[in-house]
Amino acid sequence: MKKVLILEDEVNIRSFVVINLKRAGYDAIEAGTGEEALNKLRQHPDIGVAILDIMLPGIDGFEVCRRIRASDKQIGIIMLTARSQEMDKVTGLMTGADDYITKPFSPAELTARIDALYRRVSADPAADETELRQGPFVLNLSNRVLDKEGVRIRLTQVEYAIMKLFMQNPGRALSREDILTSVWGRDYDGELKIVDVNIRRLRIKIEDDTANPTYITTVWGFGYKWGA
Numbered sequence: 001m002k003k004v005l006i007l008e009d010e011v012n013i014r015s016f017v018v019i020n021l022k023r024a025g026y027d028a029i030e031a032g033t034g035e036e037a038l039n040k041l042r043q044h045p046d047i048g049v050a051i052l053d054i055m056l057p058g059i060d061g062f063e064v065c066r067r068i069r070a071s072d073k074q075i076g077i078i079m080l081t082a083r084s085q086e087m088d089k090v091t092g093l094m095t096g097a098d099d100y101i102t103k104p105f106s107p108a109e110l111t112a113r114i115d116a117l118y119r120r121v122s123a124d125p126a127a128d129e130t131e132l133r134q135g136p137f138v139l140n141l142s143n144r145v146l147d148k149e150g151v152r153i154r155l156t157q158v159e160y161a162i163m164k165l166f167m168q169n170p171g172r173a174l175s176r177e178d179i180l181t182s183v184w185g186r187d188y189d190g191e192l193k194i195v196d197v198n199i200r201r202l203r204i205k206i207e208d209d210t211a212n213p214t215y216i217t218t219v220w221g222f223g224y225k226w227g228a
């Protein structure tokens, strides 16, 4: 479900926004302070849009916006402003935000703005989680395909799962048990040898020289390590 964070200290306004978000099909994550909002964003990295009130106890909405932008370029940010706030000041400080809504606002106005921003945010092909790039390799996580120097390498689903595990853990020695559990599942009661069989096949597909593997190296008596 598409997630939206609402940061607002006034409970009535927050509830109003939450009800309307749910009605529009969003999963609403609530926060009453800036610190809480930053924590919730860490807990839910898949939040696509954040609505930030400006006047808050503790750090204000501008500061929350600045901190979010320092670590996340993708998320959409809408500021909630009060009509009494000087718009020059608001827009001047809003450099990291994508949009603003002035209170009081109608539910239709709110959801239309969120819908528009959510579409823009999720249309971005450079979203961090969609691919892993290391050395000559690009693993596309949405299409589940691997390219080496721009050339497609055909992988089985198991080989794909092993590559994903490796590329998510570069430079880390992974035991054969780790690989088996992660790829085949905790309930799999086959032999560890299946790991070696698949690694051998994967090496033939991805290594420059299968006799002297440099990407998937063997950690003797333990398992394997990825480096590209």
Ligand code: CA
Binding pocket: 008, 009, 010, 053, 054, 055, 056
């Ligand atoms: Ca407020």
